[in-house]
Amino acid sequence: MRKRRLKIPAAWITPLGVIGAVIAIAWVGIAFTARLWVPFDPLSQDLPRLQAPGIDTLMGTDALGRDIFSRLMTGASVTIPLALMLVLMSLVVGTLIGAIAGYFGKWVDELLMRLTDLVMAFPTVILAMVVAAALGPSLFNAVIAAFVVSWPQYARMTRSIVLGLRTQNYVMAGRLMGFSPFKTLRVDIAPNVVGPILVLASLDVGTAILLLSGLSFLGLGAQPPTAEWGSMISAAIQNFDSWWIGLFPGLAILTVVMAFNFVGDSLRDIFDPTSQVSRAGARS
Amino acid sequence: MGNTPRATRRYSARSPLVGYLLRRLGTSVLLLFGVTIVTFALANLVPGDPIAAALGEGAASNPATVEAYIKERGLDQPLPVQYANYISGLFHGDMGISLRTTQPVADDLAQAVPATVEIALLAIVVSLGVGVALGSLAAYRRGKISDQLVRVFSLIGLSIPTFWMALVSFNFFFLQLRIAPGSGRLSPALAPPPTVTGFYTVDALLAGQWVTFTDALAHLMLPVFVLSLFTIGLLTRFVRTSVLEVLDADYVRAGRAKGLSGPRLLFGYVLRGASLPILTIVGLAFGTLLSGTVLVEAVFAWPGLGSYAYNSATSLDLPGVMGVGLVVGVVYLSINFAVDLLYGVLDPRVRLA
Numbered sequence: 001m002r003k004r005r006l007k008i009p010a011a012w013i014t015p016l017g018v019i020g021a022v023i024a025i026a027w028v029g030i031a032f033t034a035r036l037w038v039p040f041d042p043l044s045q046d047l048p049r050l051q052a053p054g055i056d057t058l059m060g061t062d063a064l065g066r067d068i069f070s071r072l073m074t075g076a077s078v079t080i081p082l083a084l085m086l087v088l089m090s091l092v093v094g095t096l097i098g099a100i101a102g103y104f105g106k107w108v109d110e111l112l113m114r115l116t117d118l119v120m121a122f123p124t125v126i127l128a129m130v131v132a133a134a135l136g137p138s139l140f141n142a143v144i145a146a147f148v149v150s151w152p153q154y155a156r157m158t159r160s161i162v163l164g165l166r167t168q169n170y171v172m173a174g175r176l177m178g179f180s181p182f183k184t185l186r187v188d189i190a191p192n193v194v195g196p197i198l199v200l201a202s203l204d205v206g207t208a209i210l211l212l213s214g215l216s217f218l219g220l221g222a223q224p225p226t227a228e229w230g231s232m233i234s235a236a237i238q239n240f241d242s243w244w245i246g247l248f249p250g251l252a253i254l255t256v257v258m259a260f261n262f263v264g265d266s267l268r269d270i271f272d273p274t275s276q277v278s279r280a281g282a283r284s
Numbered sequence: 285m286g287n288t289p290r291a292t293r294r295y296s297a298r299s300p301l302v303g304y305l306l307r308r309l310g311t312s313v314l315l316l317f318g319v320t321i322v323t324f325a326l327a328n329l330v331p332g333d334p335i336a337a338a339l340g341e342g343a344a345s346n347p348a349t350v351e352a353y354i355k356e357r358g359l360d361q362p363l364p365v366q367y368a369n370y371i372s373g374l375f376h377g378d379m380g381i382s383l384r385t386t387q388p389v390a391d392d393l394a395q396a397v398p399a400t401v402e403i404a405l406l407a408i409v410v411s412l413g414v415g416v417a418l419g420s421l422a423a424y425r426r427g428k429i430s431d432q433l434v435r436v437f438s439l440i441g442l443s444i445p446t447f448w449m450a451l452v453s454f455n456f457f458f459l460q461l462r463i464a465p466g467s468g469r470l471s472p473a474l475a476p477p478p479t480v481t482g483f484y485t486v487d488a489l490l491a492g493q494w495v496t497f498t499d500a501l502a503h504l505m506l507p508v509f510v511l512s513l514f515t516i517g518l519l520t521r522f523v524r525t526s527v528l529e530v531l532d533a534d535y536v537r538a539g540r541a542k543g544l545s546g547p548r549l550l551f552g553y554v555l556r557g558a559s560l561p562i563l564t565i566v567g568l569a570f571g572t573l574l575s576g577t578v579l580v581e582a583v584f585a586w587p588g589l590g591s592y593a594y595n596s597a598t599s600l601d602l603p604g605v606m607g608v609g610l611v612v613g614v615v616y617l618s619i620n621f622a623v624d625l626l627y628g629v630l631d632p633r634v635r636l637a
Contacts, residue, residue: 118318126578127609129593134606206443218594240459246455
């Protein structure tokens with residue numbers, strides 16, 4: 001393990017990964033600073049309505065006379081932190097549940113895995129939509145709904161890794177030395193879970209952003225007047241002729257999601273030599 | 285493989301295949317009940333006030349109305365009884381009354397399902413075609429520029445917000461270029477073909493209405509294109525991995541050694557070997573398509589499940605939303621069941637495991 005870890009920094013430098021990382025870091029930077037430098041208040045409705053992009057308003061204005069550029073930039077601070085939080089939440093809960101199911105086996109495993117089966121019996125957006133509608137429309141409830149559909153994939157993956165390791169000799173040796181279940185999971189098993197879970201999480205950030213903005217598009221997430229990308233696109237349906245209302249928020253979603261997918265996919269090459277471009281190929 | 289006596293034995297009552305099918309059927313039925321429990325629980329047990337939501341603010345402030353509603357829907361009975369009522373209602377096609385359309389949800393959905401299935405089926409065919417082509421290309425040219433390009437394109441496909449792509453392509457191809465037909469399933473001047481399957485294209489062909497067929501097909505193009513982008517990305521990546529795995533297999537090398545190359549090798553050996561793992565991902569891809577329709581149909585005013593879900597969600601019509609959840613859950617389960625069956629039939633190792 002130690003040796004392999006030391007190799008990683010060199011392999012990190014793939015064009016795709018670097019491009020992705022730069023765009024992702026830029027968006028995170030925008031998310032945290034946008035409120036300080038955007039030209040207009042994202043909520044004020046003082047500008048002329050439905051103005052096409054120009055020198056004053058870079059991306060035009062919407063039907064209520066709000067500056068789309070300012071709303072777009074501050075919108076990053078709504079979506080990105082929530083998506084990161086969502087992924088972190090799903091990761092922690094899912095990994096714990098998967099580890100417990102895989103390690104303890106028997107009825108605990110059976111119960112927890114049937115629970116993941118149940119969640120996975122629905123297509124994600126559909127279940128998230130149903131949960132969000134039942135809880136009532138709000139950004140907070142949309143995050144809860146997204147969490148409900150997101151954790152099982154972590155649980156599934158962790159469980160399968162733990163199952164494979166449980167009977168390995170070195171794990172057995174630890175247990176014979178008197179390691180408690182918790183210590184076994186932490187010392188002997190966790191290091192093998194970190195890599196795959198990290199890859200899954202980095203790819204999941206994109207999925208989380210698509211899911212949250214999709215729920216907001218359905219009116220089940222962010223509520224007006226919040227500047228959120230999905231609901232900004234939703235507003236464009238009422239103003240088909242003003243193409244700029246919907247175009248730019250979508251490009252924002254696309255670039256952020258793409259950036260995280262690029263990073264995640266490059267990480268996958270590093271942690272999983274069998275997938276995508278071979279490691280030998282990536283190095284040469 | 286398959287001299288006659290063995291083949292007959294394989295399908296006898298105690299054969300592994302039948303056992304496998306029964307096991308899969310059992311799990312699917314259990315999951316089906318699970319799905320109803322989820323929709324029941326969400327519709328009845330959530331923190332919000334379903335009675336107020338069902339009756340509207342005004343009526344809910346009148347205690348007599350509320351009491352009557354509780355009696356009528358059996359809400360004063362214990363939960364297991366309520367759930368039993370809910371299930372028996374489902375068997376009778378009772379999914380509640382939509383607050384938005386004031387029609388029974390089941391009737392609304394019965395009309396919407398064929399429209400969505402028509403899009404989803406066409407989209408899965410398109411995605412499979414393109415995905416297999418691009419994925420095989422990338423695997424054959426592993427590590428080369430074309431492989432890298434396919435990788436970037438498939439990642440971009442996975443990153444596009446479908447509801448935005450729907451809006452942008454509708455705007456561009458219809459409003460700007462005028463080469464795509466407008467929204468809906470048919471041009472306003474045409475009457476829908478007589479209903480046989482509910483698919484306008486198939487029905488029009490059956491009725492011999494050529495003009496209606498081409499018009500329906502033209503209306504399908506844009507929604508199918510938008511929906512396919514994500515699944516193409518998904519399938520391309522998966523096909524590439526699956527093809528890479530078999531490219532090194534002994535039997536493919538044997539095929540090469542026999543002097544086979546090109547399409548014979550690709551279709552007869554490589555894709556045949558890779559088809560099983562690809563099949564499993566088709567079930568998953570169908571799920572993302574159904575998710576996609578919810579976000580795409582509203583833009584194209586396509587009168588399917590997706591538009592119904594969108595309109596129900598935006599007007600907070602809980603019975604409507606639950607109905608969509610239930611129907612999509614059932615459709616998704618059935619598809620995955622069918623995929624499992626096919627898998628078990630095609631690959632003897634699965635049913636013996």
